[in-house]
Every structure is written in structure tokens, then in C-alpha cells.
Amino acid sequence: xxxxxxxxxxxxxxxxxxxxxxxxxxxxxxxxxxxxxxxxxxxxxxxxxxxxxxxxxxxxxxxxxxxxxxxxxxxxxxxxxxxxxxxxxxxxxxxxxxxxxxxxxxxxxxxxxxxxxxxxxxxxxxxxxxxxxxxxxxxxxxxxxxxxxxxxxxxxxxxxxxxxxxxxxxxxxxxxxxxxxxxxxxxxxxxxxxxxxxxxxxxxxxxxxxxxxxxxxxxxxxxxxxxxxxxxxxxxxxxxxxxxxxxxxxxxxxxxxxxxxxxxxxxxxxxxxxxxxxxxxxxxxxxxxxxxxxxxxxxxxxxxxxxxxxxxxx
Ligand SMILES: CC(C)(COP(=O)(O)OP(=O)(O)OC[C@H]1O[C@@H](n2cnc3c(N)ncnc32)[C@H](O)[C@@H]1OP(=O)(O)O)[C@@H](O)C(=O)NCCC(=O)NCCS
Numbered sequence: 001x002x003x004x005x006x007x008x009x010x011x012x013x014x015x016x017x018x019x020x021x022x023x024x025x026x027x028x029x030x031x032x033x034x035x036x037x038x039x040x041x042x043x044x045x046x047x048x049x050x051x052x053x054x055x056x057x058x059x060x061x062x063x064x065x066x067x068x069x070x071x072x073x074x075x076x077x078x079x080x081x082x083x084x085x086x087x088x089x090x091x092x093x094x095x096x097x098x099x100x101x102x103x104x105x106x107x108x109x110x111x112x113x114x115x116x117x118x119x120x121x122x123x124x125x126x127x128x129x130x131x132x133x134x135x136x137x138x139x140x141x142x143x144x145x146x147x148x149x150x151x152x153x154x155x156x157x158x159x160x161x162x163x164x165x166x167x168x169x170x171x172x173x174x175x176x177x178x179x180x181x182x183x184x185x186x187x188x189x190x191x192x193x194x195x196x197x198x199x200x201x202x203x204x205x206x207x208x209x210x211x212x213x214x215x216x217x218x219x220x221x222x223x224x225x226x227x228x229x230x231x232x233x234x235x236x237x238x239x240x241x242x243x244x245x246x247x248x249x250x251x252x253x254x255x256x257x258x259x260x261x262x263x264x265x266x267x268x269x270x271x272x273x274x275x276x277x278x279x280x281x282x283x284x285x286x287x288x289x290x291x292x293x294x295x296x297x298x299x300x301x302x303x304x305x306x307x308x309x310x311x312x313x314x
Contacts, residue, residue, distance in 0.1 A: 009044070009090040009091055009093060009094035009098075011046070011086060011087060011090050015046065015047060015048050015053075015083065015086075015087075016046075016047045017044040017045070017046060017047070017056070017087060017090060017091070018044060018045040018047050019042070019043070019044055020043040020044060020045050020055070040059055040060045040061065040062060041057050041058070041059045041060075042057070042058045042059075042060070042091075042094075042095075042099070043055060043056070043057040043058075044056050044057070044087070044091060046074070046078075046083060046084075046087045048078060048083065051075075051078065052075075053074055053075060053078035053083055054072065054073050054074035054075055054078055054083065054084065054087070055072065055073055056070070056071075056072040056084075056087050056088055056091045057070070057071045057072070058070055058091055058094075058095050058099075058104070059071075060099070060101070066100070066101055066102040066103060067101065067102070067103045067104070067105065068095045068099070068101045068103070068104045068105070069104075069105055069106065069107075070088065070091070070092070070104055070105070070106040070119075070124075071106070072084055072087065072088050072091075072115075072118070079114070084114075084118040085117075085118045085121035085122060088118055088119065088121070088122040089121065089122040089123070089151065091122075092104050092122045092123065092124075092144060096146040101146065102145060102146045102147075103143060103144070103145050103146070104124070104143065104144050105124070105127075105141065105142060105143040105144075106119055106124060106141075106142045106143075107130060107133065107139050107140070107141060107142075108139060108140050108142060109133055109134055109137045109138075109139055109140075110129075110133070110137060110138045110139060110140050111137055116140065116142075119142045120142075120160055120164070121151060122144070122151060123144045123148060123149075123150070123151035123156055123160075124142040124143055124144045125142065125143060125144065125148070125159060125160050125163035125164070126140055126141075126142060126160075126163040126164045127141045127142065127143045127163065128140075128141040129141070168242070168243065168244055169200065169201075169241060169242070169243035169244070170200070170201035170207055170210075170243065170244050170245075170246065171198065171199065171200055171201065171234070171243050171244070171245045171246070172198050172199070172200075172201050172207040172208070172210040172211035172214065172245075172246045172248065173195075173196040173197065173198030173199075173211065173245060173246070173247050173248070174196060174197050174198050174211050174214075174215055174223065174247075174248055174249075174250040175196065175229050175247060175248065175249050175250065175290065175293055175294065175297070176197070176223075176250050176251075176252055176257075177294070178272055180272075180274070181274070181294075182272040182273055182274050182277075183196070183272070183273050183278060183290060183294075184196075184197060184257075184270055184271075184272060185197075185270065185271050185272075185273045185277075185278060185281070185282060186218065186267050186269075186270055186271075187267070187268045187269040187270070187271060187281075188266060188267060188268065189264075189265065189266055189267065189268050190266065193281065193282050193283040193286065194271065194273070194278075194281040194282045194286075195282060195283070195286055196247070196282075196286060196290065197214065197215055197218055197219060197270075198210070198211050198214045198215070198218075199214040199218070201246075207246035207248075208225050208228075208246075208248060211223070211225065211246070211248050211250065212224075212225065212250075215250065215252070217263055218262070218263045218266060218267055219260045219261065219262065219263070219267070219270065220256070220259070220260060220261030220262075220263075221252045221253075221256035221257065221260060222252070222253065222256055223250045223251070223252050224250065224251050224252075225248045225249070225250055226248075226249040226250060226251055227248070227249045227297075227303070228246060228247070228248055228249075228303045229247050229248060229249045229293035229294075229296060229297050229303065229304070230245075230247040230289055230292055230293035230296065230303060230304045230305075230306055231244065231245065231246055231247070231303060231304075231305050231306065232244070232245040232247065232285075232289045232292075232305075232306035232307065232308065232309050233245075233306070233307045233308065234285065234308060235307075235308055237285075245289065247289060247290075247293050249293075249297055275291070278290060284309075285308055285309045286309075287309075288306075288308070288309030288310060289306055289309035292304050292306055292309060292310075292311070
């Protein structure tokens with residue numbers, strides 16, 4: 001790694017970043033106690049005219065070559081003018097260009113919106129969750145690599161959104177009916193209620209691809225998707241986060257159905273259930289969504305949108 005030069009990164013607009021001596025840096029609110037006073041810290045005062053508006057500190061942990069940790073703080077009266085973002089950005093650039101860092105990171109409480117926004121403006125992306133970070137509030141791990149696109153570019157904006165927008169869990173299941181209208185239902189190893197075949201959609205996988213894959217893995221059958229019978233939003237339930245269920249009408253060749261090979265790790269047995277057998281063995285929300293989807297298929301009214309298996313009240 002290159003040695004730190006003695007000049008400070010440029011800020012512009014009549015404001016300056018002034019290098020501070022190790023040990024003279026006040027402890028920023030947002031960080032792990034104590035680290036700013038050690039000798040591996042590059043700290044900069046943000047001077048706004050005659051005032052010291054705040055501080056940005058970059059610590060280079062001894063055992064993590066090429067990585068730096070950021071903390072920053074403004075005096076309350078200096079906030080609200082965009083000072084922090086430009087100072088942070090200048091120090092990040094300094095870390096990559098002059099100090100030869102390959103990665104700069106920060107830890108911020110999930111509720112600290114000004115810190116999250118200023119970090120984003122300096123090109124740091126959300127990377128993960130630090131559970132129980134401070135006072136029972138989770139934290140966010142933020143990071144930028146020297147190879148990441150410049151803040152302000154389209155690529156940087158998309159990458160930041162990808163890292164910070166919510167991702168919704170998707171589930172893909174199959175309605176497979178026999179000539180009598182009975183549904184193929186799985187008796188599972190890991191939970192009591194019987195369920196429709198299918199499972200969780202993998203990252204970067206489409207729901208339709210997922211249902212075909214799941215049927216192949218769980219039952220050893222080759223399925224073909226005919227239509228999307230229902231979409232049902234599943235609210236959070238018994239510790240599970242909310243999810244969106246895609247319920248597909250699926251056909252399976254009779255020969256495959258006659259030679260089902262159960263994935264024994266997950267499936268104990270399969271059953272063809274009429275409505276009353278389904279109601280006896282499946283969870284209420286499964287019964288609701290299956291009934292609504294079958295009714296829509298029989299009426300030919302197209303995909304039905306449900307919330308928790310019920311038609312929503314608009
Ligand atoms: C983090 C800090 C430096 C930000 O400075 P700031 O001057 O408040 O920043 P800005 O005024 O540029 O605001 C940044 C963003 O937060 C938003 N914001 C500011 N105060 C807010 C508040 N109380 N509630 C919600 N949003 C707020 C602003 O609207 C802005 O968002 P935008 O870019 O979408 O418009 C300052 O709040 C601070 O010193 N906090 C305490 C120390 C700290 O938490 N450090 C960070 C981790 S080490």
C-alpha cells in the first residue's frame with residue numbers, strides 16, 4: 001500500500017478538509033467506541049470558514065490490508081447543508097487514490113437516515129445487516145470498492161438501488177388436477193399441514209422456471225406450465241417474512257404421475273385431495289388460495305389476484 005501523503009483531500013466551495021493529528025479526534029457518534037484515537041486513523045476536520053463544522057475519519061485496521069473504515073460527524077448547527085456528503089466523498093476518493101485502499105466500509109444504525117444518505121452519496125452500497133448493532137437497533141454494513149463505478153453515474157445509481165431496495169420472497173406452486181378435479185397435494189416431512197407442490201423461487205430465477213424445477217426435484221416429474229392461476233400476497237406469518245405466491249396451472253404427463261419419485265428429504269407422500277380432504281389436511285390459507293384459483297380456472301376468468309388467499313377489498 002502507498003504511504004499517506006501529508007496533504008488533505010480537496011473539498012472545494014471555500015471549504016477545506018484539514019488533516020488532524022491522531023489522538024485529537026473527537027469520537028463520532030456512529031462508530032465503535034475508541035477507534036478514532038488510535039494511530040491507524042486518518043482524520044480530517046471539515047473547516048467551513050472559521051468554523052470547524054465536523055470530522056471525517058478513516059481508520060485502516062491493522063489486520064485488514066487494503067480496507068478502511070469510515071466515521072463522520074457534523075456539529076448539529078452545521079447539518080442540513082450537504083457538507084457531510086462532499087467531505088465524505090473527498091475522503092473516500094483520497095482513500096482509494098492516495099492511500100491505495102481497495103475497500104472502504106462503514107457501520108451505521110438502520111434508523112440513521114442522514115448517515116445512510118450521506119454514505120450513499122459517497123458511493124457506499126448496502127452490503128448486509130449487523131443484528132443488534134446498538135441499543136437493540138440493527139445496523140447496516142455499507143461498502144465501496146475501488147473498482148465500483150463513480151458516484152453520480154448511472155451504473156453507480158443502479159448498483160446502489162439494487163443493494164438497498166427491498167427484495168420480496170417469491171414462492172411458486174402448482175395446481176395439478178386429475179379428471180375428477182382432485183388436487184395433487186404433498187404430505188411433508190418438516191411440517192404437519194399438507195401443501196401444494198412447489199417451493200421458493202431462487203435468486204435470478206423466474207417463478208415459472210422455479211415451479212417446473214421444484215416439481216422435478218420433489219416428485220421426479222416433467223411439468224408444463226399452462227397458465228398463472230393466481231397470485232397471492234402472503235403476509236408475515238409465524239416468524240416468516242411476507243412473500244408473494246405464484247400459483248400455476250400445470251400439466252404433467254400421465255406416465256410421470258404414475259411413476260412419481262418422492263424427494264424423501266422433504267416429501268413423505270402425495271395425495272389426490274377433493275375439497276373436503278384439502279380442508280382437513282392443508283393450512284387455511286392454502287385451502288383459500290386453491291379454491292379461488294380453481295374457481296377462476298373453471299370460470300375462465302384469468303389470473304386471480306389475492307391477498308392471503310382472499311380477494312382484496314379495493
Ligand atoms: C450523518 C451526518 C453527518 C449527516 O449530515 P447532514 O448535514 O445532516 O446531512 P444532510 O443534511 O446532507 O442530509 C443527508 C440526507 O439525510 C436526510 N436527513 C437529514 N436529517 C434527517 C432527519 N432528521 N430525518 C430524516 N432524514 C434526514 C436529508 O434529507 C438528506 O437526504 P436527501 O439526500 O435524500 O435529501 C449528521 O447527521 C451527523 O453528524 N450525525 C451524527 C453522527 C453520525 O451518525 N455519523 C454517521 C456514522 S459514523
